[in-house]
Amino acid sequence: MKKNSLAATPTPFAAVQRRQLLRGMAAAAGLASICAAPLRHAAAQARPADAGVMRMTQLLDMSPDQQQLSRDYATGIRLAFAELKKSNMAVPLLSTVETDGSAAAARSALQAIRDDPAQVAILGTAGEGLALASLTESAQLKLDIAHVAPWLADPQMDHNPRLFALFASREEQIRYVLKTLSVVGVTELGLVYPSQQHADTLQAGMAVIASRLQLKTRSLVIPKGQDIAGYAAKLPASAPFFLMFMGGAIELALFTQGLGQKKMQRYVLCLSDVDSNTFMQLNPGKSVPVIFTDVVPNPHTSKLAVVRNYRSALQRLFDEAPTPVSLAGYLAGRYAAAVLAGAGPGATRARVLAEFQRRRPLELDGWHLAFNPQGRASSFVSQTMLNTRGNFVG
The missing domain is CATH 3.40.50.2300 (Response regulator)
Structure with a gap:
């Protein structure tokens, strides 16, 4: 131990x-x-x-x-x-x-x-x-x-x-987000891993999810020793429009700082690992829309x-x-x-x-x-978006 x-x-x-x-x-x-x-x-x-x-x-x-x-x-x-x-x-x-x-x-x-x-x-x-x-x-x-x-x-x-x-599983959370984004049509999802260790842990599961959802994905792994904000600031124009960040609040804040510097219009999706209140305390990048999911009811309201x-x-x-x-x-x-x-x-x-x-x-x-056939006791998912003006919606 x-x-x-x-x-x-x-x-x-x-x-x-x-x-x-x-x-x-x-x-x-x-x-x-x-x-x-x-x-x-x-x-x-x-x-x-x-x-x-x-x-x-x-x-x-x-x-x-x-x-x-x-x-x-x-x-x-x-x-x-x-x-x-x-x-x-x-x-x-x-x-x-x-x-x-x-x-x-x-x-x-x-x-x-x-x-x-x-x-x-x-x-x-x-x-x-x-x-x-x-x-x-x-x-x-x-x-x-x-x-x-x-x-x-x-x-x-x-x-x-x-x-x-x-x-709710990651697949259930992604399904929920994709359903809400169906009006804009998501054709490809960029999977941003803040380290190779994150990628090694999660890529196999994400490959299975992407296959079931018939979703095209592209993995973006931040190299060891590279600044996360610097990596985001140098993303090529060919990077997917929707980026799912596979890390925690600290790394996500740095990533949005880099996107804000680049002024590249991208939506960043993050799942229940990131608490939006904690994220907002970490000086995130301005004017970067971020979509958060939660797997429990709103703890405040x-x-x-x-x-x-x-x-x-x-x-x-x-x-x-x-x-x-x-x-x-x-x-x-x-x-x-x-x-x-x-x-x-x-x-x-x-x-x-x-x-x-x-x-x-x-x-x-x-x-x-109540456990479902997939082995989960709850499939509850909710969503909140931090829009480009810095306001929470939903």
Whole structure:
């Protein structure tokens, strides 16, 4: 289990993100009654009174481009557990393992989980590369455990019987965007990967999606060591009119800065990995239209009871602004707790996996989850556009 040291000098954006992260994690530490120590210490610190208590682990990618997403998702899950704890509902102990997002870090964490029989599920792995790596490494380690609600839009693992993906896939998000853009006719989509690592992780899944959608795509991979804004400022005139950015908020802000300098008219699409509020704090390029998708209701305005509960608890316990990702984490925590209640106290790892594999429909204060044949519990997608005047529409 490696912790990312973040020893390298951060970019200004990464420094802001890290300060926000540390504030959020400090708040989360106040919920010590529901959070175990890091996994490598869990066995040593277990007390006799803990015998039979179920434990779960959340794996987080704390690399600079993923730490804000990981932090928000973890905040939402802890928020859900805190609310349940207040209602005297028995909830599992939750450990958090911070990693650098690599397959090696995932393997190390999973080996420790495998060797601790009290660990009954992996909950809310974030970000996406780490989620994919954890599923791959689990198969190689023959770790028969439930992977519950990872932050995972890529559908390539949806067939995995140990994966319980809650939110709309990347394909469903792209279908939604293309439907809304059908009046202008999208003939080609440029896929912008901020690094070769992003491309290696996501290209296979995107190729399958493009084939199913009968969509022509062109991959644009930003070379290692090249400035993202500089790359965007030198895009050739032949670049597709619609560009789907496959990275996080920091890289996207830099990319739009470059497009703004070039004054090239292009639409930039980004999926649920990017929170529009966070993006706007990072000095994005002016006059670049950006389309955002979200896989949960609007965390600020939705009148669903579960979203109202989330907003109230978030303000009370963390004093933070709502975000789509932390709302998704809250829904993930509520879902996991509801299924685990059906497994019964002190359930084994195998019993917990069997309970999740029932894939029963659930209703969480107005939010409905029902697994579809593709293996996703929700296909909800919404869209917001930041227009050329800097206003949000939709």
